[in-house]
Amino acid sequence: MAIRLATQRRPPERAQEGAPVALRLLGVTIAVFALIPLISLVQHAATVDPDVALGQLFRPRMAMLLGHTFGLMVTCVAASIVLSLACAWLVVRTDLPLRGLWHVLLTAPLAVPAFVNGFGWVSLTHAVEGYAGASMVVTLSYFPLVYLPVTAALRGLDPVHEELAGTLGLSRTQTFLRVVLPQLRPAVLGGSLLVALHMLSEFGALKMLRFPTFTTAIYDQFNTSFNGAAAHMTASVLVLVCFVVLLVELRLRGRRRYAPTSSGTPRVAARLELGRARLVALLLPGAVTALALGVPIYSLLRWVSIGTSTGRGSEDLLPTALATIVFALVGALLAVALALPVSVLVVRHASRTSTLIERSTYTANALPGIVIALALITFTIRYVPGLYQTAPVLVAAYLIMFLSRAVVSVRSSLEQAPPVLENVARSLGLSRMAATWRVTVPIVLPGIGAGAALVFIAICTELTATLLLAPIETQTLATRFWSLSGGLQYGAAAPFALLMIGLAMPAVYLLSRTPGRKS
């Protein structure tokens, strides 16, 4: 009770007046680091001759790419929402058999990178090439980004609102549409934003499924002109589209809050008894799992067993896996290390500067991996040629790309540990260090772990930036799989993809156990 009173009188934000200068400097440095790609891109795009720029921007191919990119994005987002709502409702609100298992299986597609999923499908049938196939494959790869937050939100809903709606005469369907859905809105929007941004930066899957978008076009242009004008102009358009998506999401989310009306613990909603429909209902999660997990894994195993190239390059398997793990570990640990000062600034020393610092780590969400890679190449050639083509630059790219994931996790866990707890510990005689170690660290550690796991998965399965930035003689599971499958050596390529899935699976499993903390 004493703790509660103390917090009320002095909110944690004001616990200390200003942040220590060193911490603020550190925060600003991290922010500038995270902004390097954006600055570099703008700088380079501005130096392109306007005639050349206009010529590049207003080509018929641009219109085609724009159409493809938007079409795919809208379809994938819509399909992900529908799929996720249906699956989440079945898992959380009905007596569907094996709900726990389905929940894990519906999260698991996150461990199968989209380009592996695309490969799995297209190496079985050409029918998935083009718009329809690409929509299906990308949706199957990314819908868990909506499914996870929606499930978490649905679990946290207080059923009292729905019961009230029922007593006021609304039917079950009306209640769902008018009471439940609005409360799920933030989760749906947040997840949809992630799907849209992932789709905009998707490269490997769309290359395999022969559906050109901005991102594949940038890669093609990079292949024909390195970091030339064309690639930079297309990249600028793509970044613009990403920012528009971010703004639309902010706008739609609005300022409305759906807060619980009472401060008590919400009851668990009663599960709808499906009766005979249970078996029919099983078809949905069953089909989704079969298409999103079954097909790619079956296809990979099939190539291992029938591929004529199976076994070739298998001596590379372990060293490549090791290199991937080293990159992922280093990246994950450094990401949480950078996320800590940013989170401390935002949570404990709230100010305009702190907010700016935090937001700048989010801008990379609107920058596809290929754009970040392109910008870092230009930046290192120009300013730090000594670092050009070295492992630190690749790690820097990973950090810029995935820092925000670590910040989201670390920040929310730090919010659970208000400074007043430490103050109490100190008033009871602990030293400053000891108080932090014994009070704050245990509370924050799980969040740091979750953040590190998220970054670890992301790096293990990253393809595009790695293709452009990997130092000489360095290969990861993703790039090795990419070059082998491009050479039709499917049997040799498949083990690399299977290992990649194996590496990511435990982290994804952990993710399915954590109650949703996605933005």
Next chain:
Amino acid sequence: MTSRLLAVAVPLLLLTGALSACSQEDDGPFITVYNAQHEELLKELAPKFTDETGIEVKLRNGSDFELGNQLVAEGDASPADVFLTENSPAMSLVEKEGLFAPLEEGTLELIPQAYRPASGDWTGFAARSTVLMYNTSEISEDELPTSIVDLAEPKWKGRVSFSPTGADFQAIVSAVLETKGEAATKAWLEGLAENGEVYDGNNIVMQSVNDGEVETGIAYHYYWYRDQQESGENSSETALHFFTNQDPGAFVSVSGAGVLESSDKQEDAQEFVRWLVDEAGQQALADSYALEYPLNPDVQLDSQVKPFSALEPPVVDVSALNGPKVIELMQDAGLI
């Protein structure tokens, strides 16, 4: 308490371990090769060179114009000692920027003049012939065109495929540009953009022709021969059509090798290029899985591949092939 300590200490230990693993340096002489040729080929050739000379070869793999433009962007700061391409236009690009050191006389005279520029800045070390692959059950031999230019005609709509993002197809376009002129090339590309199925990579072109997705595909000869030699898995339903009569479709593209002027390992780099074109290197190429034609007259491809002397390629000056113009024309046609 202990578990918390572990949770902090173990990652730190891992990090130190990982970083020290990264910084392991191997000693001994080595050269850095920017390699746009097939990675598998150089992985076969380079160890033989290392066995003979003790010089390690580090490869940075990419595509012709990616690495060519990368060299231009890097300029004097480039870490590259040698540049290898699949096709010559990217060599010309780097040559025009004055980034190559002249090759030694002894190296140049091993390769006939037709396959290297007069400047002596680089040399060809392998050659590949343009072909039209076709699905034997979808189209009969007498329906095939006599010139690659015909594929732009409306009757070929939906019946031809190619990989416009690859440097191979871009080299073929450069041959059309060199032999037929800009206006004709523009019209041809527009027709192809209208008619063609576009794939990413010649292997995929072959596979799609084999699967009956499309009747014909423009590519180089060795994709087909390699697959035939291996298992025929992706080519058993197809055959090769060689254009004749100096048609641009009979274009023979030259893979180039050159030494960068900025390299501080001139001697080793020159030695590598000399090895590539002397008997040892060319025999290694001929014996490899690649089935590309060696250019040293002392070495012959010993296999079922159509003999180099039986080809009827158009005469083009290797240093005249204009890469940037080709890219521009292809962009205008909406192909890339």
